Amino acid sequence: MLAGLLLVLGGVFGSTAADHLSSGGFRDPNAPSTRAEDILQRDFQAGDANLIIEITSPAGVNDDATRAQGRAVVRAVQASPYASQVASYWTAPKTQAAGLRSTDGRSGLVVARIAGDDSQAPARTAAITEPLTGTHDGVTVIGGGIGNAYQQVNDQTKSDLAKSESFAIPITMVVLIWVFGSLVAALLPLAVGLSAIIGTMAILRALAGVTDVSIYALNMTTAMGLALAIDYSLLVVSRYREEVGAGSPTEEAVRRTMRTAGRTVLFSALTVGLCLAAMLVFPVYFLRSFAYAGIAVVGLATVAALFLLPALLTLLGARVNSLDLRAGIRRLFRRPAPVARALEQTFWYRFATAVMRRALPVGLVVTAALVVLGLPFLHASFAYPDDQVLPRSAQAHQVGDDLRQRFGSNAASTMFVVVPDVGEGADGLGGYAARLSRLDDVTAVSSAAGTFADGASVSAAEPSMTRGGSTYLVVHTGTDPQSGTAKALLSKVEATPAPWPTLVGGETADNKDSLDALAGALPYALVWIAVALFTVLFLFTGSIVLPLKALVLNTLSLSATFGAMVWIFQEGHLSGLYPDLTTTGYLVPTMPLLMFCVAFGLSMDYEVFLLSRIREAWLASGRTAADNTRAVAVGLGRTGRIVTAAALLMAIVFASIATSGIAFMMLFGTGLTLAVLMDATVVRGTLVPAFMRLAGRWNWWAPRPLSRLHGRIGLSEELASQPEPEPTGAH
Secondary structure, eight states, X not given: OHHHHHHHHHHHHHTTGGGGXXXXXXXXXXXXXXXXXXXXXXXXXXXXXXXXXXXXXXXXXXXXXXXXXXXXXXXXXXXXXXXXXXXXXXXXXXHHHGGGBBXXXXXXXXXXXXXXXXXXXXXXXXXXXXXXOEEETTEEEEEEHHHHHHHHHHHHHHHHHHHHHHHHHHHHHHHHHXXXXXXXXXXXXXXXXXXXXXXXXXXXXXXXXXXXXBXXXXXXXXXXXXXXXXXXXXXXXXXXXXXXXXXXXXXXXXXXXXXXXXXXXXXXXXXXXXXXXXXXXXXXXXXXXXXXXXXXXXXXXXXIIIIIHHHHHHHHGGGGGOSBHHHHHHHHTTOOOOOOOOGGGSHHHHHHHHHHHTHHHHHHHHHHHHHHHHGGGGGOOXXXXXXXXXXXXXXXXXXXXXXXXXXXXXXXXXXXXEESOOTTOGGGHHHHHHHHHTSTTEEEEEETTEEEETTEEEEOOOGGGEETTEEEEEEEEOSOTTSHHHHHHXXXXXXXXXXXXXXXXXXXXXXXXXXXXXXXXXXXXXXXXXXXXHHHHHHHHXXXXXXXXXXXXXXXXHHHHHHHHIIIIITOTTGGGOTTOOOOSSBOTHHHHHHHHHHHHHHHHXXXXXXXXXXXXXXXXXXXXXXXXXXXXXXXXXXXXXXXXXXXXXXXXXXXXXXXXXXXXXXXXXXXXXXXXXXXXXXXXXXXXXXXXXXXXXXXXXXXXXXXXXXXXXXXXXXXXXXXXXXXXXX
C-alpha cells in the first residue's frame, strides 16, 4: 500500500522532469573560456552567435523578395528582448556582409546572440526561430546555430525516450516470459524497474530545482532502471525458486534467498553505485547528471529488490509460477515438458569444465583477441558535440553543413579575446588587433580600436566593445570550430603577445578547455573506481587476488569495446546500420568516460553474481586446488543461465538507446550493448574460469592481517566455514 502511494506521488511529481532539464552541460564552469563568455554576456550582452537563420532563394540573395524576407527576419529577431549583436547580409557593413553570404550567392544569414544559460537560451532561440521558418514566395528560411541545435536535441531526446521505452518494454516482457515461463514471475522485474524509474524521475525533477541536470540523464534512468531491475529480480526469483524446489516453505525460502541472493544484490548495487559516483569528480554537469540519475536508480532498484520483491514473493508463494505460458505452447506443438538435469549436465558447467582443461591456451587466445579489438582506441580523437550530432534532416544540421561547405566565413566559428582589465594599456589595443588579423585563417578582427584585416584598419572603431575597465575583440575565421585548423589557430591566438592578461572564448576554446578539464579529473575517477571496487570485492570475497583479477579483466574487455566504438563511430565503418549518423572523425569525449563508469559497474554486477556462487561452493568444500576448479564450474553452472538471460535483457534495453537520433547516444547505446554481451559471454565464460583455474587456491589468498579483518567484519554467507589455510602453491 505504502509503495503504491509513493509510486503515484513520484509519478505525478516526476512526470514533468523533462521540462526542467537542460541540454548543455559540456563546459567546465571554471575554465578560462567560460569566464570569458561570462564577462561577454554580463558586461556586453555579447558572445557566440547562437542563433543563425539561413535564408535561401534560387533567385539569389539580392532578389527583392529575398531581401524583403531577410529584413523581415532581422526585425523579428531584433524585437526579442533577449537578442543582441543582430547582424545580417542585408544590414551589415560591406566588410562584414561578405562573410554572411554563401559562395554561390543563393543564401544569406541572419545571426544573433540570444541571452541565457543552457536551459534558457535554447528555448528562447527556438521561440524566435519557429514562427519564421518555412517557404514564402520562393524564399526558404531555416533555423540553426548552437541554440537551435540544443533545442532540437531536447526535442529529439524526448522523442527517442518514448520510442526506446515502446521498443524495450514489450520485447523485454516477451523475453522475461521466455526466461521465467510464468507470466506472474515475469511481471516482478517490471514492478521493480518501474518503481526505480518513477522514483528517479521525481529525484531528477527535485534536483533540477537546485542545480543543473542534463536531459540525457533520462535515458540513463530508463535503461538502468530496467536493466538493474531485471538483473536483481532474476537473481532473487531464481534463488527463491531454487529454495522452494529444494523443499523449503515460502517464508523460509524467502529468508534464505535474502541471506544469499539478497546479499549479492546489495554488494552488486554497491559496486555499480560506486562506479557511477566516480562521475561526480568531473566538473561538467553532463557527467554529474548521469551520476545523479545512476546513483538514484541503483539505490531505488536495490530498495525495491530487497524490500518490495520479498514482500511480493511472500504474498505470491507458489503462485509465482502461475500462468506458465511455455506449458501452453508446448501443448500446442505437442512438445514434452523439459526434464530437470543434474548440475553437471548443464551447458555452462560443461563449458566451464572444458575451458579449464585448456585454461592457458584459451586465456591467451581470448586475451589476444580483445587486445586486437582494442587497438583502434589508440587513435581516438575527441571533440565536443555540435549540430552534426542531430539527424541530417534537422534544420540546425542543415544550416551547419551549409556554413561548413558554402560560406567563406563560418559565422559559428568566431573566437573572442576578452581583456578583463585594460588598465592604462588601451593604446595598445589597435596594435594587438592588427597582430591577430595577420594570423593565418583569420579574415578580420573587430575591436574597440576598429576592424583590422591583414594588419590594416578597414573600418572605424567600435566604442561599445569597451565598458568600464574591460574590452573584447572578435576574431573572425572561416574554419570549422572542431577542425584541426581551428585548434591550431586557437594556439596562435593564445600565443600572440598582448599588453594585458587575456581570456579566449568561443566554441573552439570551449572544446579545448573542457577536454583539459576532463583529462585533469580522469585520474581521480580511475583511482576512485579502482580503490572502491577493490575494497568492496575484498569485503565480499576475503581475497585480494579476485578483486585485482576483476579490475584487469574488466579493463581489458572495455578496451575492446572502446576500440569497436572508434572503428564504427569515428572511422565510419558499418555506417549503413546508422542512416542518421554523421561521421565527424572524432568522438564526444564524455561518452567513453560515461561508458567506462556504467559498463565497469555492470561488469562488476555480473562478477558479484558469479563470485557469490563460486565462493559459496568453495566455502562448503575441502578447499583444495581440485575443489577450486569444481567451485568455479559450479558457480558458472548455477549463474550462467541467469547472467546470460540478464545480459540479453540488458542488451535489449541498451540497444533501444542505440536507435536514438542523437549521434553520441547511438554510440552510448551501441557501446553498452557490446560491453554487456562481451562481458557476460567472453569474459565470464572463458577468461574468468581460465584465470581461476590457473590461480588455483591463490584465488582466495589475502595477507593474514586482511584475512583477520575480513573475519571480524563478518561479511560472509550463511554457510559456516573453518579458517582458511594459506595456499601451498599447488594448483
